Amino acid sequence: MELYTSWLHGPEFLSHPSLCLNTHQVLEYPLHPEDPEIKRVFVHAADITETHSFLCMFDSISEWVKVGRIISHILKFIRLTRKIKVSSIVSDSDTLDAITIMIQRAYFPEELDRAAKSMPIVKSSSLFKLDPFLDSKGILRVGGRLRDGLTAYRVSHPAVLPAKAHLTQLFCQQTHRETAHQGKWTTINHIRNRGIYLVGQGSRMIGSLIQRCVKCKRLRGRPIEQKMADLPKERTEPSAPFCHVGMDVFGPYMCRDGRKEVKRYGLIFTCLSTRAVHIEVLNDMTSDCFINSLRCLIAIRGPVQSLHSDQGTNFVGGDNELNKSLKDMMSEKTQAYLRSKMCSFNFNVPAASHMGGVWERLIRVVRNVFNGLLVEKDSVRLDTTNLRTLFYECMAIINSRPLTNQQLAHESSVDPLPLSPNMLLTMKSESPSSPPGDFDRSDLVSRKSWRRIQYLAEQFWLDGNWNISMIYRNDRSGTLQNQMLR
Secondary structure, eight states: HHHHHHHHHHGGGGGGGGGOOOOOOOOOOOOOOOOOOOOOOHHHHHHHHOOOOOGGGGOOOOOHHHHHHHHHHHHHHHHHTTTOOOSSSOOOOHHHHHHHHHHHHHHOOOHHHHHTOOOOOOOTTTTTGOOOOOOSSSSOOOOOOOTTTOOOOHHHHEEEEEEETTHHHHHHHHHHTTHHHHHHHHHHHHHHHEEEESSSSSSHHHHHOOOOOOOOOOOOOOOOOOOOOOOOHHSSSSSTTSSSEEEEEEEEEEEETTTTEEEEEEEEETTTOOOEEEEESSSSSHHHHHHHHHHHHHHHOOSSSEEOOOOOOHHHTHHHHHHHHHHHHHSHHHHHHHHHHHHHEEOOOOOOOOGGHHHHHHHHHHHHHHHHHHHHHHTOOBBHHHHHHHHHHHHHHHTTOOSSSSHHOOOOOSSSSOOHHOOOOHOOOOOOOOOOSSOOGGGGGGGGGGHHHHHHHHHHHTTHHHHHHHHHHHSSHHHHHHHOOO
């Protein structure tokens, strides 16, 4: 019992009269206004008046459908309590009218009072030019001279809503969704057909809503332009042809070996400074075959200082055999051969095809024409020797393309010929001539294999002309190399 009383009232010595906590008397010193130690302080007081409105309950709601559902339940409850004999189903127009009345009472109280007393609206009001009036439901509507017209009452005299209201913005968002995410003026037209007139920069508000719409960004968003990186030093510094080489593998192509069908691949080497190409045939994706092709390149074009290639989806190509090519080509045998030739093997980062655009653009030219020729003539199989000859014919045609289009734009015959990779390789201005003789489709089934090769090379010359003419437009190093050679 003693513990209970001490728990409620505390210990007894705290309530003893002899205990006095204020033992020291506070002394007050007079302050003189002329004292230099006294500093004046200005205090700003602000009066805050809190207004509790029913609309504040909807500030956390982000969907118009949910607001309409809440208002419809409230209207049903009012009808049941007042025992109003009307339909239990609340229409969308009734819900919109109820929300309109709440918004107008919160944002246009003075205009409603003046309109109820049949007094003119003050000129400083945003509704002065609209000639507003109150209808039978107590909604403030736009006036005018169309009261006797045949147009719908809601369209000729729309209700007034402020554009800055939260519920108004939710209504505009819902109307924008109903119009299948169309433009600003289409949304404004549907809002006007619903009997709503926006006051206070409504067009700008709808434009900002559409700008923030995620689906509109997906449908009509502008693609982002990637800023191009600086060119590597291998493409900008003066060097001999095929000192810095980029390579890639394309294919496979079905060839004939006796009675068997075998796969052959193309290995393209492109000079990073002169933009010349060299194509070799790969019998398989082993390191021995790759070293043999690299030896052919060095024997014909001279020593190579650096090799650049892709890895990942570009180099691998998505094929099971090509998946193993990266490991085979990076074997110890390949590394030992490259070290003996003082050549460095540089790989781009995985899944970065944009870093190998120098050789990918040239592969596109060769692959498009080759696929069109060989797939269309699927019944005609080439052997490895004929495929290699066709590669060399196409290599000569590609190397005769112009690196710049400045001289081509002038029609004068006095201007020099445009610079081409063949001029840098062979030091000859003449381009390789077209295949000798006349060849037709019947040469595809001829027993003379050289006629088949010449017909295919002629088709490459004709079909690949549009592809070759597009290369120098995307080539950035051609103009620089032309300036360096001058």
